[in-house]
Amino acid sequence: MADNDNHMDQDQENALEEAQVMLGFAEPVDLEEHGPLLAEDFCSKMGGLPIWLNPEHVLDTKDMSCDQCHKPMTFLLQLYSPEDHPAEAFHRVIYVFCCKNGACHKKSPQGCFKVVRSQLGQYNPYYTPVSKDDEDAAEENEGWEPLETSKHAKTCFVCGMYGPKVCSRCHKVSYCSAEHQSIHWTKGLHKQLCGTQPPPSPANLSELSISDNKESKDESEEEEEEEEEYDEDGNVIEKKKKKKALTQTLTKEQQDYANKLDIDYRLVERMNRFPELEIISEAEIFDQEALEEGLADESSGDEQEAEEGWEEKAAALKLKREKKAALLAKKNGGVSKSLETAESSMNALVPVGDEVYENTKTDIDSAFLTFQKRIALYPDQVLRYARMEYELTNPEPLYVSDIGIPKAGDIPPCPDCGQERTFEFQILPQMLNYLGIDHSAADALDFGTVLVYSCKENCHVEGKHYQPEVAIIQHFSEDGMQGGNMTIGPNVSVSSK
Amino acid sequence: MADAATADTQRGRGGFGRGRGRGGDRGRGRGRGRGGKDEKETWTPVTKLGRLVKDRKIQSIEQIYLFSLPIKEYQIVDYFLPSLKDEVMKIMPVQKQTRAGQRTRFKAFVVIGDSNGHVGLGVKCSKEVATAIRGAIILAKLSVIPVRRGYWGSILNEPHTVPCKVTGKCGSAVTRLVPAPRGTGIVAAPVPKKLLQLAGVTDCYTQAFGSTRTLGNFVKATFAAIGNTYSYLTPDLWSETQFTMSPYQQYTDFLAKPQEKRRA
Numbered sequence: 001m002a003d004n005d006n007h008m009d010q011d012q013e014n015a016l017e018e019a020q021v022m023l024g025f026a027e028p029v030d031l032e033e034h035g036p037l038l039a040e041d042f043c044s045k046m047g048g049l050p051i052w053l054n055p056e057h058v059l060d061t062k063d064m065s066c067d068q069c070h071k072p073m074t075f076l077l078q079l080y081s082p083e084d085h086p087a088e089a090f091h092r093v094i095y096v097f098c099c100k101n102g103a104c105h106k107k108s109p110q111g112c113f114k115v116v117r118s119q120l121g122q123y124n125p126y127y128t129p130v131s132k133d134d135e136d137a138a139e140e141n142e143g144w145e146p147l148e149t150s151k152h153a154k155t156c157f158v159c160g161m162y163g164p165k166v167c168s169r170c171h172k173v174s175y176c177s178a179e180h181q182s183i184h185w186t187k188g189l190h191k192q193l194c195g196t197q198p199p200p201s202p203a204n205l206s207e208l209s210i211s212d213n214k215e216s217k218d219e220s221e222e223e224e225e226e227e228e229e230y231d232e233d234g235n236v237i238e239k240k241k242k243k244k245a246l247t248q249t250l251t252k253e254q255q256d257y258a259n260k261l262d263i264d265y266r267l268v269e270r271m272n273r274f275p276e277l278e279i280i281s282e283a284e285i286f287d288q289e290a291l292e293e294g295l296a297d298e299s300s301g302d303e304q305e306a307e308e309g310w311e312e313k314a315a316a317l318k319l320k321r322e323k324k325a326a327l328l329a330k331k332n333g334g335v336s337k338s339l340e341t342a343e344s345s346m347n348a349l350v351p352v353g354d355e356v357y358e359n360t361k362t363d364i365d366s367a368f369l370t371f372q373k374r375i376a377l378y379p380d381q382v383l384r385y386a387r388m389e390y391e392l393t394n395p396e397p398l399y400v401s402d403i404g405i406p407k408a409g410d411i412p413p414c415p416d417c418g419q420e421r422t423f424e425f426q427i428l429p430q431m432l433n434y435l436g437i438d439h440s441a442a443d444a445l446d447f448g449t450v451l452v453y454s455c456k457e458n459c460h461v462e463g464k465h466y467q468p469e470v471a472i473i474q475h476f477s478e479d480g481m482q483g484g485n486m487t488i489g490p491n492v493s494v495s496s497k
Numbered sequence: 498m499a500d501a502a503t504a505d506t507q508r509g510r511g512g513f514g515r516g517r518g519r520g521g522d523r524g525r526g527r528g529r530g531r532g533g534k535d536e537k538e539t540w541t542p543v544t545k546l547g548r549l550v551k552d553r554k555i556q557s558i559e560q561i562y563l564f565s566l567p568i569k570e571y572q573i574v575d576y577f578l579p580s581l582k583d584e585v586m587k588i589m590p591v592q593k594q595t596r597a598g599q600r601t602r603f604k605a606f607v608v609i610g611d612s613n614g615h616v617g618l619g620v621k622c623s624k625e626v627a628t629a630i631r632g633a634i635i636l637a638k639l640s641v642i643p644v645r646r647g648y649w650g651s652i653l654n655e656p657h658t659v660p661c662k663v664t665g666k667c668g669s670a671v672t673r674l675v676p677a678p679r680g681t682g683i684v685a686a687p688v689p690k691k692l693l694q695l696a697g698v699t700d701c702y703t704q705a706f707g708s709t710r711t712l713g714n715f716v717k718a719t720f721a722a723i724g725n726t727y728s729y730l731t732p733d734l735w736s737e738t739q740f741t742m743s744p745y746q747q748y749t750d751f752l753a754k755p756q757e758k759r760r761a
Contacts, residue, residue, distance in 0.1 A: 321585070365569070368569055372543070372570075375543070379539075379540065379541045380539075380541040428543075429543045429544070430541045430542075430543060432548065433541060433542065433548060433551075439545060439548045439549050439552060439554070440549055440552070440554045440744070440745070442745055442746045444545070446545045476544055476569065478567055479567055
């Protein structure tokens, strides 16, 4: 088996074998080591512009508009998840789009996330097939180059979808709609740069709207955006060679413009896109038994008190805590009054005979606690990918609450082949930390988790390049952790004596 | 079937995480960029309230209490009240009869407080004592509640006692808290005394009814009584309140303006 020693150690290799879930983490794009994200990298990413698997046929904004506000949706993430089973799914990417306006989500969350699946066979007109027969070598880093004959559709500069319109002045930049053209005109500095510079192709303009991976703006070697591929001339490779020379001059001049106008480039970038990050995968290593024991912790009704054998353990633990507290108190200067007096601790441990009918139930949101326990192992995970094996049973998603759990009837079967859709991956709310949205706004984007269900068979339809899939949104419950059967509320008055 | 054909791993399908081409060594594993120790300490918030707290948009926990927003992440409480002290009230073994004998688990009651107006109570059951205590501490943090203190007589110096007679009930245990003059101390059984000390109440008379030997009920009744201090409408609260904006709405208008300026 191919082992990439410099990237995965033995533990992770083992975990990969038995892992049930692959976790995704958001990492900034490492421009020095790997360069910008390109289509032939077949990587997973979030934010920025979508990298189309099929560069000739790209999504149209008609298909990707919010159901509520009818504006084109913003690209959220794409996952490269190849499959072996149908040969046409050799390359397979799932794109997730969402409406940036949180108000639409509040009205009806289900219409504000759209998922499509795009797949390509191994032998396709856009990328070279694997050069060697040995798939191990293919996994390493050989063989994937874009074909020179591959055609590229025009993409909108602002949203990355199909862009049939062009700027009326310079005829160089494509747009999908008039709104995006005006956004680029005003916020995207096109007003200042249209026609005044050497022909600004999207490749060079991408230098302007710099994603916030690099802190320094005058980094002349920045070539992060993939738009150089979607040049109007279709001349991909030439542009690449020319680009390096051009970028060095352009960046500086446009930098001067920016300084004059005092505009934050990052603001321009984020106006319509989310910050671009790469999604790195890692297997979830966890102790199944410990987790299950933890899950079964909630009190059941038929428990009675025990009396033997536990006193030593409890007393020993108490002693340890007391010692620790005393040590801390000494460290802090000794004056802090420790409330753990000897007598009280003794009282706490004395078993009392008739405590069988204790009311010790607490009103807890157990689904949320389960969720928290599971993510506590890897707190900054943003994605959970569960379709790892050709299993008989479908993997269960990690729900965040008891409400809104989709039942079997809620998920429509695949419209093309009629097969059922199974759970593939879910987006976790930690991703919202990376999107650069202002959480204090009343209509900020918010969700508990987004469950994505996709066709089990990865059906392929000739001519249909983007097949819709289903996203189910679940929100957190509004329950707090206290209450239950404690009477916290209006005063219960007792007659005074 | 195709699943046997891949030379990659025993897995039939690799899905996400299995790279092809240059993507292969790029997307897999995370050897780089992992802080290791670092990851454990930084908190990645999950709920909206957590994100607001992490961004320092909320100044005090009182703002959260004012709007009764549910606190689901205990790190929020940790952030506002770093000096919370916890106290294990009792560890009670409970048993369940199974076919293979008895299954014993431990129930831990933990009371937490900063002796300055905030208390919490947590109950957790687990196979091991340490796990139960840890879980109970987290639940206690999540249930932290503000305590209103007042005066017995003259309104002088800091509040030292409960503002009025309050009572709380759980099961058959009823606890009644009565204001006391300064210097009285807490006149109570050890269990509610601990709780009142952690709440920051300096002087208090108590009366307990019902079966106070059931410690679970007793401590919950006292906790309910302490919680009722802020539910009681005293005459000084009769004046009309000016409603302020919830933390979720506070900054909307404020942020709308500077954005306009930046667009130029």
